[in-house]
Each structure stands twice: as structure tokens, then as C-alpha cells.
Amino acid sequence: MALWSILKVRVRASLRNFQRPLTTIASRVDERVRVRLGEVVGSGNVSSSLAVREQHGRDESFHACKPPDVVVWPENTAQVRQLARICYDHSVPMVPYGTGTGIEGGVVAEEGGVCFDLSRMTDIVDLHEEDLDVTVQPGVTRVALNTHLRHTGLWFPVDPGADASLCGMAATSASGTHTTRYGSMRENVANLEVVLADGRLLHTAGEGRHTRKTSAGYNLTNLFVGSEGTLGIITSATLRLFPQPEAVASAVCPMPSVTAAGECTLQLLRSGVPLARIELLDDVMMDACNRYKGLDYAVQPTLFLEFHGTPASVQEQIRTAEEVLSGYGAGQLRWALAASERARLWEARHQAYYAARALRPGSVGYVTDVCVPISKLPEVITTTKEDLIQSRLTGPIAGHVGDGNFHCILAFSEHGEQERQRITEFCHRLVTRALAVGGTCTGEHGVGVGKRGYLLDEVGETGLEVMRQLKRALDPKGLMNPGKVV
Numbered sequence: 001m002a003l004w005s006i007l008k009v010r011v012r013a014s015l016r017n018f019q020r021p022l023t024t025i026a027s028r029v030d031e032r033v034r035v036r037l038g039e040v041v042g043s044g045n046v047s048s049s050l051a052v053r054e055q056h057g058r059d060e061s062f063h064a065c066k067p068p069d070v071v072v073w074p075e076n077t078a079q080v081r082q083l084a085r086i087c088y089d090h091s092v093p094m095v096p097y098g099t100g101t102g103i104e105g106g107v108v109a110e111e112g113g114v115c116f117d118l119s120r121m122t123d124i125v126d127l128h129e130e131d132l133d134v135t136v137q138p139g140v141t142r143v144a145l146n147t148h149l150r151h152t153g154l155w156f157p158v159d160p161g162a163d164a165s166l167c168g169m170a171a172t173s174a175s176g177t178h179t180t181r182y183g184s185m186r187e188n189v190a191n192l193e194v195v196l197a198d199g200r201l202l203h204t205a206g207e208g209r210h211t212r213k214t215s216a217g218y219n220l221t222n223l224f225v226g227s228e229g230t231l232g233i234i235t236s237a238t239l240r241l242f243p244q245p246e247a248v249a250s251a252v253c254p255m256p257s258v259t260a261a262g263e264c265t266l267q268l269l270r271s272g273v274p275l276a277r278i279e280l281l282d283d284v285m286m287d288a289c290n291r292y293k294g295l296d297y298a299v300q301p302t303l304f305l306e307f308h309g310t311p312a313s314v315q316e317q318i319r320t321a322e323e324v325l326s327g328y329g330a331g332q333l334r335w336a337l338a339a340s341e342r343a344r345l346w347e348a349r350h351q352a353y354y355a356a357r358a359l360r361p362g363s364v365g366y367v368t369d370v371c372v373p374i375s376k377l378p379e380v381i382t383t384t385k386e387d388l389i390q391s392r393l394t395g396p397i398a399g400h401v402g403d404g405n406f407h408c409i410l411a412f413s414e415h416g417e418q419e420r421q422r423i424t425e426f427c428h429r430l431v432t433r434a435l436a437v438g439g440t441c442t443g444e445h446g447v448g449v450g451k452r453g454y455l456l457d458e459v460g461e462t463g464l465e466v467m468r469q470l471k472r473a474l475d476p477k478g479l480m481n482p483g484k485v486v
């Protein structure tokens with residue numbers, strides 16, 4: 001059987017395995033429900049216009065748009081609770097929406113229903129500077145929070161390329177270029193306020209609690225981190241903050257090959273240098289970024305590095321890093337020390353997705369997201385690069401290599417069926433390769449609709465069944481973002 005057919009059979013089988021919860025979902029939001037929703041939020045905060053629904057039925061990925069029946073913009077938690085209760089009573093699906101920058105089709109309304117656009121809940125509720133934490137509503141984005149914090153000497157380091165909502169980032173368990181040093185959303189969320197499917201309000205670590213650690217019972221916070229809107233609607237998140245580093249130095253370092261870059265990364269991590277950032281862009285991605293941003297970096301596999309600390313400790317980190325880099329054939333480091341230069345450098349890295357797509361104007365992007373144990377990174381990234389060449393695919397690579405996580409960004413035309421098939425087969429081989437060495441199909445983008453077929457292989461039958469039991473316990477009618485994750 002051709003790989004394509006095997007894939008289709010596997011995905012179908014995995015979907016069949018999903019046991020529908022107790023009640024059948026209502027396929028449409030009828031007029032009665034629409035009126036009740038409008039009574040809660042007011043007529044300016046509800047829309048059934050096709051343009052608005054289409055805008056909310058897709059994210060930044062290639063996954064096909066499926067619009068919700070209605071979009072609502074609640075302005076506070078009490079409204080979210082009332083809206084959820086109406087949906088629950090009428091068995092209508094609910095899809096939470098942050099900023100729509102997701103990459104795995106998480107906001108696609110698979111079964112229609114009501115999209116909860118949370119962008120009008122923009123309060124930074126509680127800033128505890130002395131405790132290094134803050135509580136934000138779901139419309140607050142990472143850039144908005146850091147702008148607010150600028151004069152406090154604190155910052156929040158998790159930085160996906162997009163200016164995503166912080167609660168959306170919690171919902172997808174997002175990470176970014178600082179994760180090697182500061183952790184991902186998993187490590188940096190201390191508490192969540194969640195509206196459950198039936199309108200009940202849950203504080204995952206207890207109301208008003210914001211400790212650095214807790215042993216009090218099951219870790220409900222981390223159950224909701226990465227739940228992708230399938231267990232409830234996050235209406236606030238309490239996040240850990242960090243002191244802004246006194247000294248910062250960034251550098252761009254050309255490497256002879258992706259293999260050398262991967263091996264060098266491992267050695268840098270083992271050397272104990274507390275790298276704040278270490279990212280790899282391969283030659284194709286460097287070329288794409290140069291073109292997209294008008295830059296003139298060498299078209300070679302390149303490590304982007306950053307060091308944080310006191311001026312003296314940064315100097316020491318740089319000395320050790322330079323010794324390690326020279327052992328792997330690194331070229332001349334190009335330093336960015338001024339804040340504006342550093343911002344330009346990291347902006348280019350954060351825009352890699354759009355730079356890759358710009359190689360083929362009018363294309364859509366298929367992004368892979370495997371993450372492997374760091375010792376396996378050089379081998380997996382090398383084999384993947386060879387596979388891309390053999391498959392005649394252009395798939396620039398951008399990797400959060402300090403975490404063993406990398407992306408191939410495959411820009412393709414929505415009309416090229418054969419190319420799409422080659423891409424699907426390539427992605428399948430890549431995930432299989434990652435799983436075989438103890439890795440995961442998704443390091444940070446989530447399962448959404450794109451990775452559902454791999455969850456069984458990754459977590460096993462018991463793992464998947466326990467996830468489904470949890471889902472049924474919290475969402476017995478199967479109304480929360482149906483068709484995603486499990």
C-alpha cells in the first residue's frame with residue numbers, strides 16, 4: 001500500500017477510536033440561542049456575518065477554514081460563564097479564540113458553534129512586583145504585557161514569534177527562543193481561572209493563590225496548559241516574571257553544516273554556559289530571511305545566540321562559548337550589542353515563518369514541530385535535511401535547538417496535489433523518526449487537528465484513554481472545541 005493510503009487509513013482509524021461523549025452536538029446555533037447570547041454581551045459584541053465568521057474559522061496555518069456559526073466578544077468572566085451555560089443547555093459547541101496565530105488549526109470550528117473571541121478582555125489584573133508574578137486576562141498579548149512591565153525591571157520571557165495572547169499561549173503550551181533558559185508556558189504558569197463547559201468557575205491552584213510551588217493535590221494548572229480549548233475557557237492566567245537582565249549580548253555565528261551546529265549546541269549546553277537563547281537557521285532559511293528582511297548574513301547554517309547576566313558574567317559566558325564554537329568550525333561571530341541591533345536580529349528570527357512562505361508568493365505554510373532528546377538532535381536534523389533534498393522539497397529549517405525542537409517550513413501551493421502528497425509523506429517520516437528516538441510530534445504548537453493521528457503512537461493506548469476519560473469528566477457533552485487533540 002502506498003504511504004499516502006496508509007496515512008489515510010491511520011488517521012481514519014484514530015478518529016474512529018474517539019468515543020463520542022454522551023449527547024449529540026447541535027449542528028447549528030438557532031435563532032433562540034443567538035438572541036440569548038446577544039442578551040448577555042449586547043448587540044455590538046455578537047456577530048453572524050460571514051466575513052467575521054470566516055476570519056475566526058482559521059488560524060495562520062494551511063488548515064482549511066471552517067467558520068463558527070456565531071462569534072461573541074465577552075467583556076468579563078461573568079459573561080463568559082453565562083455564555084457557556086447557554087451553549088451547554090442547548091448542546092452547542094464552544095471554540096475559544098485568542099489571537100488566531102496558532103499553527104495546528106486549533107480555532108477551526110470543526111462542528112460550527114460559538115466562537116468566544118476573548119480579545120476584549122485586556123486587563124492586567126494583578127501585578128505583584130515583589131512576588132515576581134502577574135495575572136492577566138485572555139486578551140493580553142505577550143508584547144502588551146512586556147510593554148506594561150518595561151519600567152518595573154521585570155519581564156515575561158516566553159516568546160513565540162507571533163504576538164499571541166498569553167492565555168492562548170497557555171492553551172497551546174507555547175514556548176519560544178528563551179525557553180532553553182527560562183522555560184515554556186508549562187513552567188511559567190502558576191494559576192489559571194477557567195470557565196468549564198457548564199459555566200462553573202475553576203481556579204486551578206485555588207482562588208487568589210500565586211506561590212512559586214505547591215504540592216496540594218493534582219496539578220490542575222498543567223492539565224489546562226496545552227489543553228487547546230478542549231477542557232474549558234481560560235479567563236485569566238497568573239504568570240511568573242523575571243528580572244530584566246543587566247547585560248545582554250547577541251551574536252550570529254555561521255557554521256559549516258547543520259550537523260556541526262547540532263553537535264556544537266550539545267557541547268554548549270553541556271559546558272554549563274547558561275545560554276539565554278540558541279537558535280539554528282539552516283542555509284535555506286538564512287537566504288529566505290536575508291531576502292525578506294533585506295539582510296546580508298552569510299548563506300550558511302547559522303546559530304543565533306544570546307547571553308544574559310551581569311556584565312562580568314556575560315563576558316565569561318562569551319569566552320567559554322567562543323572556545324566551544326571554534327572546536328566545531330564556527331565562522332566569525334557577528335555581534336549585536338545595542339538594543340536596536342538585537343531587536344533587528346531577533347525580529348528576523350521571529351519572522352522566519354513569513355520569510356519561508358515569501359520564497360513562494362501566494363503559498364500556504366506546512367510547519368513541522370518535532371522535538372527530540374537533545375543528544376539525538378544532530379542525527380535527526382541531519383537525516384531530515386537529507387530527506388528534504390531527496391524528496392525535492394524546499395523546507396527551510398528553523399530550530400529552538402537548545403530544546404531539541406526544530407521546524408521545517410514547507411511553503412506550497414494549495415492547488416498542487418502531488419506536492420502536497422510529498423509533503424505529507426515527508427512529515428510522516430519526520431514524526432516517525434522523532435518518535436523512534438524518544439521524541440514528540442509537537443514540541444510547542446500543539447495537536448490541534450494536524451497531529452491527532454499521532455497521539456496514540458506517542459502516548460500509547462492507556463495514555464490516550466486516560467486523556468479521553470479526563471475530557472469526558474470535564475466536558476461530558478463534548479462541547480469544548482470538538483474535533484481537537486483527543
Ligand SMILES: Cc1cc2c(cc1C)N(C[C@H](O)[C@H](O)[C@H](O)COP(=O)(O)OP(=O)(O)OC[C@H]1O[C@@H](n3cnc4c(N)ncnc43)[C@H](O)[C@@H]1O)c1[nH]c(=O)[nH]c(=O)c1N2
Nearest residue numbers: 098099100101102106160161164165168169174175229234
Ligand atoms: C510567525 C509565527 C511564529 C510562531 C507562531 C505563530 C506564528 C504565526 N507560533 C504559534 C502561535 O503563536 C502559538 O501557538 C500561540 O500560543 C497561539 O496563541 P493565540 O492566542 O494566537 O491562540 P489561538 O487563538 O490561535 O488558539 C490556539 C488554540 O488555543 C485555544 N485557546 C486560545 N485562547 C484560549 C483561551 N483563553 N482558553 C482556552 N483555549 C484557548 C484555541 O481554542 C486553539 O485551540 C509559535 N508557537 C510557539 O509555541 N513557539 C513559536 O516559536 C511560535 N512561533
Ligand SMILES: CC(C)C(=O)C(=O)O
Nearest residue numbers: 161352353367398407
Ligand atoms: C515556524 C514558526 C511557527 C515557529 O514556531 C518559529 O519560528 O519558531
Ligand SMILES: [Mn+2]
Nearest residue numbers: 176400407444
Ligand atoms: Mn517555534
